[in-house]
Amino acid sequence: MANILVVDDERGIRDLLSEILNDEGHSVDLAENAAQARTARAGNGYDLVLLDIWMPDTDGVSLLKEWAAAGTLTMPVIMMSGHATIDTAVEATRIGALAFLEKPITLQKLLKAVEQGLARNAARQAAPPISVIQPPSDPVFSQLPAVLSAMADAGPHAHQGFDLDRPLREARDGFEKAYFEFHLAREGGSMTRVAEKTGLERTHLYRKLRQLGVDLGRSKRGFQ
Template sequence: MTIQPALRAKEILPDDAPHVLVVDDDQRIRDLLSRYLHENGFRVTPAADAAAARAAMRGLSFDLVILDIMMPGESGLSLARDLKANINVPICMLTARSDTTDRIEGLEAGVEDYVAKPFEPRELLLRLQNILRRARGGPSVVKDEVRMGAYTFSMGRGELKRGEETIKLTERERDLMRMFAQKPGSPIPRHELAPDESTGSERAIDVQINRLRRKIETDPSNPVYLQTVRGKGYILYTD
């Protein structure tokens, strides 16, 4: 078991630059992320598996962990659960699966975000920056407009469009979309979505969510963007 040295740096980063642990059994991914993140101001330590990651964490401190969900030996999910129970370092999961089970299990384990492979490095960078802002108590970057496939929602105008077509929203649906758009990729509990804390109000949320899905999902019975997170509430995934 060895911890691979990061790629040779073109410049020395300051000691207060964010330190990221990249855990992935695919050397190509480790090298790509090490190079790209260093170019964008991150100090990077790569590890090929959970054992190497644990060894790295015994001697170094990290601001964030990028963790592949599928690795030989101990899985990324198992390592994530252990890290959250003992260190609570922010985690972004990488998954190659299209099935939602991995994402849900990761969120249930307490990870802050996930990115599906193959991923766009720029998107990953923005997600990491948002995770660090939240961890440090600063404001996350919230875009005025979020995209869900063919649909876009404008926070400022409260307007949902499919191409050039405006989709009519009720005032309540508009409020829900704004709440989800402010926290894309993060589960929101039912009680936060409900206008009051009564049980009946929380049940009404389920009905409202189903109606909203009919307006933003191609197949509302098998949602891609507005999903249920078991025991957590609902989550909006954006493009």
């Protein structure tokens, strides 16, 4: 049994999620806004949080940032919304959200996301303590060791020189740009193969490349 917090300003959704999760054997607390969520989080250690993005007092992404800044984002968080954009979902993932569920949420997607979140939490609790800061898990950072190794093997002309003496957000953007430039060069500029390699949909990939300022023309010529 897991302790789960459901944060949503719609009573019908709170009641429905609570009923489903209770039927699965979990203990569920409910919050209808960010203020109640803060109070609940301060007094309890949750194994998982289901967090709505659009709420009347403080939106879910802002609340996620608060927890991350305070060092209390110690549990997997699954974001929920019926109107969020891709950029909003990407931002939430960058901050530390595990997944994003689009409303109306199907039973299958809900249970799968909850199962993955609880498995992630169990694995994190079982892992030995480490002294380095771990970035949020996503397709880009999961391949960081392999990409850096490949860049090193490529010799002095590889795209290197990351400035680590920067805020995490800026350092992450710098790495992501180099990551995608590396794969674009290796795949000859093929967006299809890069999308398959990085685990991103083509539309998401295009948005990401534009956001990072990746030169698609340069990727076809390889690194200089």
